[in-house]
Amino acid sequence: MDLFKQKIEELRRKINEANYNYYILDNPTISDAEYDRLMRELQQLEESYPQYKTADSPTQRVGASQLTKFSTVTHRIPLLSLDNAMDEAEVLEFVSRVQKAPGKQLEFVAEPKIDGLAVELVYENGIFVSGSTRGDGITGEDITQNLKTIRSIPLQLRSNQHPIPSLLEVRGEVYMDRNDFERLNEQQLAEGKPAFANPRNSAAGSLRQLDSRITANRSLSIFCYAPGSCEGFSFKTHIEFLQTLPLWGFRINPLIKLCKTTDELIDYYRSIETKRDTISYDIDGVVFKVNSITQQEELGIKSRSPRWAIAGKFKAKQEITRILDIETSVGRTGAITPVAHLQPVRIGGVTVSNATLHNQDEIDRKDIRVGDWVVIQRAGDVIPQVVKVMTERRNGAEKPYRIPAECPVCRSHITRPEGEAKHRCQNMNCPAQIKGRIQHFVSKRALNIDGLGDRLIEQMVDSGLINSVADIYFLKKESLAALERMADKSAQNVINAIDASRETTLARFIYALGIRNVGEHMGKVLEREFKDLETLIAADYERLEAIEGIGPIVARAIRDFFDEENNLQTVNRLLEGGVGIAKSKTGIQDERFARKTFIFTGTLTKFTRDEAKEIVEKKGGKASSSVSNKTDYVVVGENAGSKAGKAKELGVKIISEEEFFEMVNNPFFNKQP
Numbered sequence: 001m002d003l004f005k006q007k008i009e010e011l012r013r014k015i016n017e018a019n020y021n022y023y024i025l026d027n028p029t030i031s032d033a034e035y036d037r038l039m040r041e042l043q044q045l046e047e048s049y050p051q052y053k054t055a056d057s058p059t060q061r062v063g064a065s066q067l068t069k070f071s072t073v074t075h076r077i078p079l080l081s082l083d084n085a086m087d088e089a090e091v092l093e094f095v096s097r098v099q100k101a102p103g104k105q106l107e108f109v110a111e112p113k114i115d116g117l118a119v120e121l122v123y124e125n126g127i128f129v130s131g132s133t134r135g136d137g138i139t140g141e142d143i144t145q146n147l148k149t150i151r152s153i154p155l156q157l158r159s160n161q162h163p164i165p166s167l168l169e170v171r172g173e174v175y176m177d178r179n180d181f182e183r184l185n186e187q188q189l190a191e192g193k194p195a196f197a198n199p200r201n202s203a204a205g206s207l208r209q210l211d212s213r214i215t216a217n218r219s220l221s222i223f224c225y226a227p228g229s230c231e232g233f234s235f236k237t238h239i240e241f242l243q244t245l246p247l248w249g250f251r252i253n254p255l256i257k258l259c260k261t262t263d264e265l266i267d268y269y270r271s272i273e274t275k276r277d278t279i280s281y282d283i284d285g286v287v288f289k290v291n292s293i294t295q296q297e298e299l300g301i302k303s304r305s306p307r308w309a310i311a312g313k314f315k316a317k318q319e320i321t322r323i324l325d326i327e328t329s330v331g332r333t334g335a336i337t338p339v340a341h342l343q344p345v346r347i348g349g350v351t352v353s354n355a356t357l358h359n360q361d362e363i364d365r366k367d368i369r370v371g372d373w374v375v376i377q378r379a380g381d382v383i384p385q386v387v388k389v390m391t392e393r394r395n396g397a398e399k400p401y402r403i404p405a406e407c408p409v410c411r412s413h414i415t416r417p418e419g420e421a422k423h424r425c426q427n428m429n430c431p432a433q434i435k436g437r438i439q440h441f442v443s444k445r446a447l448n449i450d451g452l453g454d455r456l457i458e459q460m461v462d463s464g465l466i467n468s469v470a471d472i473y474f475l476k477k478e479s480l481a482a483l484e485r486m487a488d489k490s491a492q493n494v495i496n497a498i499d500a501s502r503e504t505t506l507a508r509f510i511y512a513l514g515i516r517n518v519g520e521h522m523g524k525v526l527e528r529e530f531k532d533l534e535t536l537i538a539a540d541y542e543r544l545e546a547i548e549g550i551g552p553i554v555a556r557a558i559r560d561f562f563d564e565e566n567n568l569q570t571v572n573r574l575l576e577g578g579v580g581i582a583k584s585k586t587g588i589q590d591e592r593f594a595r596k597t598f599i600f601t602g603t604l605t606k607f608t609r610d611e612a613k614e615i616v617e618k619k620g621g622k623a624s625s626s627v628s629n630k631t632d633y634v635v636v637g638e639n640a641g642s643k644a645g646k647a648k649e650l651g652v653k654i655i656s657e658e659e660f661f662e663m664v665n666n667p668f669f670n671k672q673p
């Protein structure tokens with residue numbers, strides 16, 4: 001078995017998957033940076049091990065392998081994105097949100113939202129010096145050479161109608177006309193190359209060519225729509241900026257309109273949507289921007305988008321097709337998702353062959369059956385969905401669907417946890433979950449095995465060295481050292497770290513198991529309550545639910561977990577493997593605090609709330625915020641409110657802050673409450 005070969009195949013799979021999601025499903029799943037990293041790693045491995053090079057490797061795809069060679073540029077001012085309004089009501093909400101501040105009717109610039117790629121063009125003293133992609137908004141790729149091939153981008157600003165600023169950054173959308181896209185695809189197919197899924201992908205593909213002669217042969221265009229950094233030039237309104245752009249030689253969209261009333265805005269939204277299919281390029285909505293720059297500045301920006309602009313999206317595109325089959329897939333957390341396999345159908349220029357059905361409730365609610373004709377919707381970047389079933393097209397052969405009782409990956413029993421819509425595979429060693437489970441198990445706050453990093457875990461699982469968290473405690477130095485890139489000394493270090501982790505606490509152990517909804521805090525609660533593992537495992541649902549701080553959802557999750565035979569075996573093997581759980585120290589704790597619940601109300605003068613809570617927790621108690629019959633003490637500060645009253649009603653002991661202070665500092669005070 002060769003780990004490098006496996007690694008290469010794994011990378012190819014990931015990259016192909018990413019490409020598929022991006023180009024075909026129009027649904028990117030990883031960042032550009034992550035994609036670049038995978039591609040780089042693959043290229044390096046293929047260079048070092050040319051015996052594993054294949055003609056179908058993603059590195060052999062024209063252009064793609066050269067992506068990494070573009071240099072990175074940091075934008076002087078980040079390129080923001082836009083918040084979305086999904087319908088007219090949301091546009092109106094936006095309008096009233098922004099109107100509120102200045103109190104009078106604002107003017108808005110309305111523009112089509114071009115479905116292309118955002119770029120930034122930089123001009124110094126009127127000369128085009130560089131251009132970049134949007135990237136993550138902060139940094140992008142330098143694509144100057146490619147942008148220079150686009151004829152609608154001026155290489156030199158016109159100066160006869162307007163003065164030239166010393167620095168001008170202009171942002172815009174590069175796109176491909178639908179006609180050009182069709183023509184390009186014909187040509188691609190004629191040359192035996194794959195067709196692009198849609199005009200945006202073909203524009204992206206063309207802009208990302210390292211060889212700019214290829215880009216030059218593609219008909220790309222640009223509409224400019226926003227300023228970046230400007231020096232030696234300012235303007236009072238957005239429309240003034242837009243109107244200046246053509247004077248310098250930039251292209252702006254002919255459908256831009258200044259709207260002075262809300263009615264005009266809504267009319268614009270409607271009329272552009274109606275025109276949508278008659279326009280020669282793809283648009284996916286309209287953009288409304290507050291016209292006045294002063295007002296824009298007053299409204300400001302949120303983390304990634306301005307408060308003064310909104311994208312009014314168009315209704316998603318829908319098509320009709322047939323459900324051929326339904327299958328389940330298991331996610332990394334064990335969540336089971338039913339997926340409909342469709343008769344492939346093109347929606348908005350993309351071929352769709354799968355749709356998510358979310359969960360059993362969704363299937364039942366829509367009464368989705370295998371064989372049904374359905375309306376499928378693909379909206380922007382989201383996974384295609386079933387809008388409704390065309391029951392009128394049923395012939396009686398359609399079959400209702402139930403999520404099976406077995407995990408499609410590990411065949412163990414699946415359950416539907418209390419309060420959750422999704423079914424879940426409960427087996428902590430399910431191959432779909434194992435890597436994530438191990439990562440969690442060894443993490444700092446769990447068993448804290450230093451040196452068992454993600455990469456090593458991946459390597460160990462992929463090579464079959466471990467299939468369960470328990471296997472970690474049976475590892476031999478020799479088998480670790482036999483792994484690729486693992487020196488004798490580092491193998492020993494890992495073994496030492498594993499040894500050091502064997503002594504642990506019940507709280508950490510419980511947390512490490514990764515029981516759903518059982519975090520670090522819950523680990524401590526359970527430790528305090530049960531003191532040893534056997535009692536916890538034996539506790540029934542009622543016993544668990546009776547614990548302060550544990551509700552039905554957590555109680556169910558704990559039961560579900562320990563009811564899974566695989567998990568019990570794993571726990572036993574962990575103990576066999578030498579994991580030692582220290583006896584809980586609760587016994588020697590201050591009985592006045594241990595397992596007692598405190599509520600603080602009113603203003604404290606001697607402690608802050610957090611300090612008081614910390615003291616209680618250190619002493620083995622718990623600080624909570626709402627009074628119930630599980631509360632032991634209510635500590636009242638000044639101006640205490642309704643909680644003291646509620647405590648009285650329930651007969652809970654009420655003490656003053658002074659008394660609490662005494663309790664903390666005097667071990668004999670209030671000894672037997």
Ligand code: IVH
Pocket residue numbers: 079080081082111112113114115116117118134173225226287306309311
């Ligand atoms: S303005 C501060 N105007 O939409 C506002 N963006 O979802 C920044 N887009 O990244 C963008 N047409 O790629 C603006 N007329 C238009 C646009 C437009 C298309 C794109 C752009 C941006 C994305 C935000």
